[in-house]
Amino acid sequence: MTGFVVALVLVAAVAGLLRWRRPAWYWLTFGVTLAVARVLVRYSSVMDACGLTVPPARWRLALARAANRPIPESRPPRILRLRPTRTGLVLRLKLRPGQDAFDIAAASDRLRHSFSMHGVTSRELSSGVVEVRMTGYDVLKRVQMPAETDSRLMRVPVALREDGSVHYRDYRAIPHALTLGATESGKSVYQRNLVAGLAPRNVALVGIDCKKGVELFPLARRFSALADNPDTAAELLDALVARMEGVYQLIRAEQRITADVPDTEIAADIWDLPEHLRPIPVVVLVDEVAELALYANKEEEKRRDRVITALVRLAQLGRAAGIYLEICGQRFGSELGKGITMLRAQLTGRTAHRVNDETSANMAFGVISPDAVLAAIQIPAEMRGVAIAGDSSGGWHRIRAPHTSLRQAVNLCNRYAERTPDLPELAPFRPVLPGNADSPTSAARPIPASA
Structure with missing residues (x-):
């Protein structure tokens, strides 16, 4: 038991040190797991507290009364996908009838606080589908560009x-x-x-x-x-x-x-x-x-x-x-x-x-x-x-x-x-370069562009 406590304290110390000195490493090792657990456990209650739920449909209320069952709870947006990234989480939601993408955007600060994330932004992908991007740490404090990007000619x-x-x-x-x-x-x-x-x-x-x-x-x-x-x-x-x-x-x-x-x-x-x-x-x-x-x-x-x-x-x-x-x-x-x-x-x-x-x-x-x-x-x-x-x-x-x-x-x-x-x-x-003063225009051949 003593060895387990020592190991737990050591892991907590390492996690705290990483969170202080290397937030990106902390996120990839500890933060992402904790964040996914928080989102899944707190999701329904957070959405209800942020006013992002809708009352149950009338037919469900009528069915509950007819069967003498408890009234169904309000429903939050449905989670279509939860994807961890190197900087945070990407949550794709399907809105319920009567909800709007602006409702999610207006509640971004409350969602950030409730899920203990550094930042939350949202955008509408299609009618009724909203992508919520959550960042686990301040990515602008020490900028690290990803190794692979979608770059093209222009x-x-x-x-x-x-x-x-x-x-x-x-x-x-x-x-x-x-x-x-x-x-x-x-x-x-x-x-x-x-x-x-x-x-x-x-x-x-x-x-x-x-x-x-x-x-x-x-x-x-x-x-x-x-x-x-x-x-x-x-x-x-x-x-x-x-x-x-x-x-x-x-x-x-x-x-x-x-x-x-x-x-x-x-x-x-x-x-x-x-x-x-x-x-x-x-x-x-x-x-x-x-x-x-x-x-x-x-x-x-x-x-x-x-x-x-x-x-x-x-x-x-x-x-x-x-x-x-x-x-x-x-x-x-x-x-x-x-x-x-x-x-x-x-x-x-x-x-x-x-x-x-x-x-x-x-x-x-x-x-x-x-x-x-x-x-x-x-x-x-x-x-x-x-x-x-x-x-x-x-x-x-x-x-x-x-x-x-x-x-x-x-x-x-x-x-x-x-x-x-x-x-x-x-x-x-054409700028005159060292060793090329006599002919400032002879440095290169024309290169065709490609799409």
Whole structure:
């Protein structure tokens, strides 16, 4: 008996140490078993306490009265599946008649407390079927991306969501995005994760870094074009507009609109073209958009209008030509001048790191989701990298990108330098690399894109 007590105390001590120092290990060894037991044992009583049950059907009441039996209890949603994951539990529920998915979402905080979980989120999968994701620990405190992700050519895993799922930057679903964040908020790390995720893919990277290139120029071996000042940026954006127009001419030539061509084979963007004709997609990263919009004299104002006009044209028309925008900044409001609001309206994806005031959060989510604004201004300063990600549909998530140092990003870009495509329209802006000063455009061959 004494040996059993010692073993029990030892196991409890190990569990407590793991929960304190390695919460992910604790969850996989002890937490998941305890959590499944709590959910199964407490399920009916918790659902009843949270108001997530419905009265029994009338025919069951009538049958109970006729048979002189006890009145049936209220029924909670039926559990279709309970699946443990590496970060928590996934509960799939079938709602009873009269229940709504919003009822589950509104009770998420009460469910979190009742089941002793770290977080609870829900989403409706289909009519009457709701998926409830529970996290057993704070997955954003120490981000660990899963070894296997559902990544594709234009779908890049960049961060982890608070429910334990992976947050992807899907350019084909959301072509253009805006990333806001104060100094030291983790915005640069998020951008490095984007570059690191795109580096192994057959994608052309174009950078505009008006801070004299301190953020993007260390990654130059993987960039097809870079600009480090507003004047060069204006010329580079004009070249991108010219490329976009050339791609549209190619699409027009390959549309093949005849009676015998199926509707699904009519080309409307680069992804409808045959693979051997498909131009390589281009991702444009703007590190600090305010530097492109500020001006001090009439000459700079003309350049500023030229830059903003080009960005608006790319945002409005670039998707079909395979040109995608990633615009970053500390603020992105109407004080930057005319055209800024029009440009912001075209940026469907929104990511807001810690901001200095509520107005900055409103620039990202004000007309989309007031709840996302509140979540953005509550990000603590010590949690660098935590951000709120959403889109124009109103949905949003709390995310955090894994820490990627500048050295790690540089090493990855150097490893995949041979994948850097040589785009003729952007040849004058190809960064000059050491040992290649005489020919800045001879670093790589064009690489066809694949779906």
